Amino acid sequence: MRSEKPSLVKTFTAALYLSLVCFLVVTSQQTNKPRTLLNVQLGSEVSSWLDEVEKKLGNKIYAEYVELDEVNSESDYVFGTSYITEKGIAVLQVDESFFGKDKKKTESVIAHELLHLRLRVRGYPQFLFSPTVKTKRGLAQDVEQSNVNDLVSMIEHKIFKSEMQRSGFDKLIDLTNGLEAARYADYTEDGQADTLNYARAVLEWNNPKLLEEYTKIYKAKGWTRSLESGKKIAEIIRASTINSPKDVAPVFLRCMTVLYQAEFTVKPDKAFALTKVYPQMLIYASRLKPRSR
Ligand SMILES: [Zn+2]
Numbered sequence: 001m002r003s004e005k006p007s008l009v010k011t012f013t014a015a016l017y018l019s020l021v022c023f024l025v026v027t028s029q030q031t032n033k034p035r036t037l038l039n040v041q042l043g044s045e046v047s048s049w050l051d052e053v054e055k056k057l058g059n060k061i062y063a064e065y066v067e068l069d070e071v072n073s074e075s076d077y078v079f080g081t082s083y084i085t086e087k088g089i090a091v092l093q094v095d096e097s098f099f100g101k102d103k104k105k106t107e108s109v110i111a112h113e114l115l116h117l118r119l120r121v122r123g124y125p126q127f128l129f130s131p132t133v134k135t136k137r138g139l140a141q142d143v144e145q146s147n148v149n150d151l152v153s154m155i156e157h158k159i160f161k162s163e164m165q166r167s168g169f170d171k172l173i174d175l176t177n178g179l180e181a182a183r184y185a186d187y188t189e190d191g192q193a194d195t196l197n198y199a200r201a202v203l204e205w206n207n208p209k210l211l212e213e214y215t216k217i218y219k220a221k222g223w224t225r226s227l228e229s230g231k232k233i234a235e236i237i238r239a240s241t242i243n244s245p246k247d248v249a250p251v252f253l254r255c256m257t258v259l260y261q262a263e264f265t266v267k268p269d270k271a272f273a274l275t276k277v278y279p280q281m282l283i284y285a286s287r288l289k290p291r292s293r
Contacts, residue, residue, distance in 0.1 A: 037063050037110055038094060040103045045167060049114040053090050056121035057277070061090045063110075068095040077177060082113040086273040090117050108169035115160040116153070120278045123245045124159075127152055127252060127266065130282040140283075147192045148283070151233075151255055154200055155248060158237050176205050182217045190223040192259055198223075198230025203237060232258045249281060256283070 035047040042050065054061055068078040082092045092113045098106045120126075127148050129140035137143045157164075164170040178197050201214050218227040233255045240251045249266050256264050263286045272280040 037061070037092070038065060038106065040106050040110060042107060042110065043167070046107065046111045046114060049111070049118050053114060053117045053121050057084065057088045057090055059087075059089045061092055061117075063092040063094070065096045065099045066093045068093060077181070079173060080109040080113045082117050084117070084120055084274060084277065088274065088277065090120075092117065105172050108172040111167065111169050112164065112173070115163060116156055119156055119159065123278050124156070125245060125248055125279045125281045127281045127283055128269065130284050133283060133285050144192070147196060147259065148256075150193075150196045150200075151259065152248075152252065154196070154203060154233075155237055155240070155242070155251055155255070157204060158240065159242050170206075175200075176207060176210050179210055179214050179217075182214060185221070190221075190226050194218075194223050194226035195229040195233065195259055198226055199233040199237070202231065202234035229258050245278075 033047065034044060035042050035050050037050065050061065068081060078095055079098070080092070080094045082090065084090050092110065094106060094109050094113075098109060129145055129148065131139060131141060133140035135143055161170075178201060182197070198214070198218060201211055205211055205214075215227065218224075236251065236254050236258070240247075242248060242251065253264060253266065256262075265284050265286045266281040267284065268275070269280040269282045274280070
């Protein structure tokens with residue numbers, strides 16, 4: 001027969017635990033004061049993301065509306081962007097097309113960029129071509145880096161997809177405007193950018209009908225390689241499980257193999273200025289096959 005003592009201890013422990021939980025809940029509610037950025041009042045969850053970024057960097061964020069698309073661009077394809085300066089200041093930019101418009105939509109763009117920044121301050125890596133990687137058109141760092149940046153963004157979108165969905169922000173931003181661009185594309189490149197655009201459509205559009213139309217365009221233009229590689233990359237990202245910063249590089253490298261049909265390795269850049277915040281991984285070609293496109 002057991003004595004009553006352990007259960008009393010248990011009850012006491014449970015009560016203490018509960019009161020601790022309540023205390024923590026109350027405390028977190030008290031500290032998450034709603035914040036305002038770019039004249040938009042942020043919800044409490046988004047405010048907490050902003051708080052985390054600023055607290056970890058020890059600096060206030062710098063936010064602004066700017067023209068993010070190329071000059072003379074007819075549409076607005078880039079909604080927001082963000083990065084951390086060498087001095088450790090987070091910069092968040094929203095396209096000027098959002099200025100003075102629907103504040104909930106602007107909040108969605110701000111939230112999205114804060115989730116990218118939050119990954120940075122949590123130590124999630126960025127990737128940069130090493131100067132040793134060269135292509136026929138020049139240094140990979142000059143001519144291919146934008147593809148790497150797009151790929152890393154797509155992997156990060158998968159990491160914070162549930163937060164964008166739970167908050168309803170994903171529904172407020174129309175990401176299918178790439179369809180319009182593909183309809184009128186007058187080039188026949190079938191290149192890495194087309195591959196990534198297709199992967200993005202599979203992963204982020206949430207619209208089977210538009211995806212079907214997009215697929216038809218790729219087939220009509222003869223972009224079969226981009227179509228197939230895009231599907232593969234989308235599947236790698238969709239099936240990935242990323243719970244910590246170290247889980248990113250293996251997924252990134254598998255996608256790079258499909259994207260460039262070559263093998264790469266990555267190593268932390270020891271000279272990187274923000275290495276205390278997050279690692280910058282340098283990309284090296286390990287076994288280059290001849291580029292076939
Ligand atoms: Zn993004």
